[in-house]
Amino acid sequence: MSMAGxxxxxxxxxxxxxxLVLGQTVAAHAESTLRVVMHSDLKITDPIWTTAYISRxxxxxVFDTLxxxxxxxxxxxxxxxxxxxxxxxxxxxxxxxxxxxFHDGEPVISLDAVNSIERWMHKDVMGQKLxxxxxxxxxxxxxxxxxxxxxxxxxxxxxxxxxxxxxxFIMPARMAKTPGDAQIEEFIGSGPFVFESGEWEPGNKAVFxxxxxxxxxxxxxxxxAGGKVVNVDRVEWLSMPDQQTQVTALxxxxxxxxxxxxxxxxxxxxxxxxxxxxxxxxxxYQYMFRMNWLLPPFDNQQVRQAAIAALNQEDxxxxxxxxxxxxxxxxxxFVCDTTxxxxxxxxxxxxxxxERSRELLAExxxxxxxxxxxxxxxxxxxxxxxxxxxQLLERGGFxxxxxxxxxxxxxxxxxxxxxxxxxGWNALMTAWVAADILNPISTAGINASCEDAWFGWxxxxxxxxxxxxxxxxxxxxxxxxxxxxxxxxxLEVVTHGYTGQYYVPMAYRSDRVEGLVPGPAxxxxxxxxxxx
Amino acid sequence: xxxxxxxxxxxTIPVLVMVAIIxxxxxxxxxxxxxxxxxxxxxxxxxxxxxxTQLGLxxxxxxxxxxxxxxxxxxxxxxxxxxxTDVTTLIGQRLEPTLSLALLTMAITLAVxxxxxxxxxxxxxxxxxRLIMGFAVMGFSVPVFVIGxxxxxxxxxxxxxxxxxxxxxxxxxxxxWLERLILPSLxxxxxxxxxxxxxxxxxxxEVLGQDHVRTARAKGVSRTGVLVHHALRNAAIPIxxxxxxxxxxxxxxxxxxxxxxxxPGLGRLTVDAVxxxxxxxxxxxxxxxSVVYVLINLVVDISYVFLDPRIRY
Numbered sequence: 048m049s050m051a052g053x054x055x056x057x058x059x060x061x062x063x064x065x066x067l068v069l070g071q072t073v074a075a076h077a078e079s080t081l082r083v084v085m086h087s088d089l090k091i092t093d094p095i096w097t098t099a100y101i102s103r104x105x106x107x108x109v110f111d112t113l114x115x116x117x118x119x120x121x122x123x124x125x126x127x128x129x130x131x132x133x134x135x136x137x138x139x140x141x142x143x144x145x146x147x148x149f150h151d152g153e154p155v156i157s158l159d160a161v162n163s164i165e166r167w168m169h170k171d172v173m174g175q176k177l178x179x180x181x182x183x184x185x186x187x188x189x190x191x192x193x194x195x196x197x198x199x200x201x202x203x204x205x206x207x208x209x210x211x212x213x214x215x216f217i218m219p220a221r222m223a224k225t226p227g228d229a230q231i232e233e234f235i236g237s238g239p240f241v242f243e244s245g246e247w248e249p250g251n252k253a254v255f256x257x258x259x260x261x262x263x264x265x266x267x268x269x270x271x272a273g274g275k276v277v278n279v280d281r282v283e284w285l286s287m288p289d290q291q292t293q294v295t296a297l298x299x300x301x302x303x304x305x306x307x308x309x310x311x312x313x314x315x316x317x318x319x320x321x322x323x324x325x326x327x328x329x330x331x332y333q334y335m336f337r338m339n340w341l342l343p344p345f346d347n348q349q350v351r352q353a354a355i356a357a358l359n360q361e362d363x364x365x366x367x368x369x370x371x372x373x374x375x376x377x378x379x380x381f382v383c384d385t386t387x388x389x390x391x392x393x394x395x396x397x398x399x400x401x402e403r404s405r406e407l408l409a410e411x412x413x414x415x416x417x418x419x420x421x422x423x424x425x426x427x428x429x430x431x432x433x434x435x436x437x438q439l440l441e442r443g444g445f446x447x448x449x450x451x452x453x454x455x456x457x458x459x460x461x462x463x464x465x466x467x468x469x470x471g472w473n474a475l476m477t478a479w480v481a482a483d484i485l486n487p488i489s490t491a492g493i494n495a496s497c498e499d500a501w502f503g504w505x506x507x508x509x510x511x512x513x514x515x516x517x518x519x520x521x522x523x524x525x526x527x528x529x530x531x532x533x534x535x536x537x538l539e540v541v542t543h544g545y546t547g548q549y550y551v552p553m554a555y556r557s558d559r560v561e562g563l564v565p566g567p568a569x570x571x572x573x574x575x576x577x578x579x
Numbered sequence: 580x581x582x583x584x585x586x587x588x589x590x591t592i593p594v595l596v597m598v599a600i601i602x603x604x605x606x607x608x609x610x611x612x613x614x615x616x617x618x619x620x621x622x623x624x625x626x627x628x629x630x631x632t633q634l635g636l637x638x639x640x641x642x643x644x645x646x647x648x649x650x651x652x653x654x655x656x657x658x659x660x661x662x663x664t665d666v667t668t669l670i671g672q673r674l675e676p677t678l679s680l681a682l683l684t685m686a687i688t689l690a691v692x693x694x695x696x697x698x699x700x701x702x703x704x705x706x707x708x709r710l711i712m713g714f715a716v717m718g719f720s721v722p723v724f725v726i727g728x729x730x731x732x733x734x735x736x737x738x739x740x741x742x743x744x745x746x747x748x749x750x751x752x753x754x755x756w757l758e759r760l761i762l763p764s765l766x767x768x769x770x771x772x773x774x775x776x777x778x779x780x781x782x783x784x785e786v787l788g789q790d791h792v793r794t795a796r797a798k799g800v801s802r803t804g805v806l807v808h809h810a811l812r813n814a815a816i817p818i819x820x821x822x823x824x825x826x827x828x829x830x831x832x833x834x835x836x837x838x839x840x841x842x843p844g845l846g847r848l849t850v851d852a853v854x855x856x857x858x859x860x861x862x863x864x865x866x867x868x869s870v871v872y873v874l875i876n877l878v879v880d881i882s883y884v885f886l887d888p889r890i891r892y
Binding site: 088090091092097098099170172227228229230248249250251285286287288289291292295296298299301452453455456458459460461462470491498499501502 | 609610611612615616617618623624625626627629630632633661662663664669672673728731735736739742743744745838839840841843847848850851854855856
């Protein structure tokens with residue numbers, strides 16, 4: 048045999064050995080490994096430090112919560128076994144359920160819960176409100192602690208069951224003592240999955256394994272409530288930046304779940320019998336048209352009213368989502384089909400009233416100065432919004448200067464309170480996870496506390512008083528009345544225009560995956576993987 | 580020669596200093612706030628400020644530059660804003676996939692482009708020549724990602740010979756490593772093959788018209804012998820020069836190819852870092868690419884001595 052022949056044989060042998068090695072590796076890892084492409088790469092593992100949704104989803108894997116919201120929007124105990132409220136509504140007593148344990152083998156005790164809630168209180172918008180009403184925590188014993196309020200507060204349990212960023216996750220006390228402006232450095236929780244930090248390759252993959260000592264509740268899973276039974280050995284979050292590649296990889300079976308399926312690529316999966324497309328988040332997302340109250344012309348209430356009179360929801364949804372199966376025209380500021388949903392006061396917003404818009408502008412003395420509208424070009428669900436807004440506003444009598452940029456530039460620029468000539472802005476469009484805006488306290492858009500409000504900085508004393516009254520109220524029916532009043536006031540002073548509700552589909556291999564749990568975040572308990 | 584290499588290495592220092600200053604300034608002057616990206620969409624202005632302070636972005640730009648350059652002189656490339664690790668470690672983790680991709684691409688390129696160029700030159704004006712040059716024009720004109728998608732469709736989706744995406748370490752075995760690199764390397768090599776084949780053709784044609792080639796043919800040296808021993812050797816300098824200059828093309832191509840084929844290399848890291856305004860990572864990668872570019876072209880210059888004995892440094 049010639050040398051060349053020997054070399055070829057050696058290479059073939061090496062290749063075969065390599066293939067066998069891979070085969071063994073795959074077999075070793077093949078046991079129930081769920082491969083998922085999430086909406087973003089996991090970079091930050093402190094779900095209290097950041098509001099990024101990928102960190103929230105990481106939180107649901109690794110940590111657990113005292114309470115959770117179920118699919119009927121009821122608050123249900125999760126880590127808590129028993130709880131009670133004193134007759135005067137000032138003392139909440141919580142007892143942790145048996146069997147709770149952190150991934151390092153330490154039991155979960157009251158101190159962990161109290162420190163975790165305290166850290167969350169200083170970061171989260173609902174936590175901050177709860178903190179205003181909190182007198183003190185009292186640790187009764189390792190399993191029981193009490194929350195003492197200064198005055199009755201109607202949202203205590205709803206706050207502790209907050210379903211989206213920032214979720215009040217419970218972590219070991221030593222981690223929870225990390226200052227709110229610093230990130231936690233450990234990966235220890237008491238949730239159903241263990242984060243395999245040694246296998247973490249930021250920008251490539253994050254690996255979670257089943258926490259064998261997790262004790263799930265007995266109830267069936269419902270959103271983040273109920274039994275979190277883990278049926279897979281590993282979950283791998285793979286980072287895959289190219290959407291076309293994501294869809295092809297799913298179709299070819301290289302991944303099992305694509306968390307967010309781009310709307311415009313849905314036709315590629317038509318005829319794929321082994322792939323199911325569904326909307327796991329029944330609340331979806333809500334678009335927002337935000338105006339800057341600090342600068343003319345939107346420092347004038349009539350001009351803001353003129354803007355929402357010119358807008359309508361259908362045009363935005365058609366342009367951005369396209370497929371009517373995945374969007375909904377909805378007059379409810381606090382999301383359609385939820386506890387505080389009402390369409391009160393939304394007539395001017397939902398459909399366009401160009402004539403009314405021009406009248407309002409004339410009354411306000413609008414001089415035709417260009418409105419600087421920030422246009423995000425790189426996120427598919429946002430990129431078509433600003434051009435529609437520009438056209439509608441111009442039909443309503445505005446002059447619009449649409450400035451295009453990537454989303455991260457927009458995110459940076461929106462914090463600029465300065466005049467337009469110094470990088471300031473007049474209007475922008477974004478989207479919210481609906482679970483973040485289910486009530487008047489968690490909805491950042493209607494925070495009208497001037498300088499401390501969300502970007503755009505609305506300032507309205509009456510609205511703030513209504514929100515405070517809502518927070519104090521403990522009767523649900525009265526809360527609903529107050530929520531209606533708040534929506535009407537927010538639309539009167541125009542904190543923002545909410546410009547339609549939409550849903551992002553998930554695609555998964557139904558020939559091997561079952562049991563995905565719907566909810567406003569993405570969960571991987573209850574999921575089974577067949578065929579491995 | 581040692582003196583030449585030393586002088587050239589010395590000359591890279593001001594180049595790298597300029598690169599460092601330009602990259603640092605451009606990142607600070609272009610819009611985009613890493614703190615806003617880290618904080619998430621629903622963060623309050625107060626949370627944003629706290630993160631900015633933690634990252635040191637509240638310091639004046641000059642202070643930030645002095646801190647960064649001081650660390651750089653001590654060999655510390657800084658800590659990534661997002662990846663929770665030192666940039667040096669990060670780059671080390673991403674080096675193997677990119678090196679694998681680049682080396683395989685170069686191997687395919689050299690194996691294909693030079694024979695194509697020589698064949699086209701030896702059959703100037705023929706149908707073969709026109710076909711090769713047509714391929715070269717097309718290869719140079721079609722965007723890398725389009726070639727990538729087309730190859731995925733053909734070899735992964737239709738024929739199912741190769742996987743769609745991903746990367747396997749060489750330590751996992753030769754075939755797993757190779758099967759995931761074939762499509763990206765082919766994708767990336769198309770533009771490079773097109774470039775080098777054209778240069779090879781032109782250079783060989785130029786040499787074929789010279790007296791010593793005619794003399795060799797007159798002395799009875801075969802056509803292949805003339806092409807390999809006379810024409811190609813004398814055409815090597817322009818070809819090697821283009822290979823060196825083409826490193827810039829390769830770096831650009833790596834960024835796109837790694838994204839399309841989901842390879843966790845330096846190209847992907849570059850995209851991630853730019854999109855998230857991860858200043859320390861971007862600065863380090865650009866510096867690294869600059870060093871690679873300068874060093875490869877230094878190697879090219881040194882190779883001239885071996886390719887053409889008349890050249891002395």
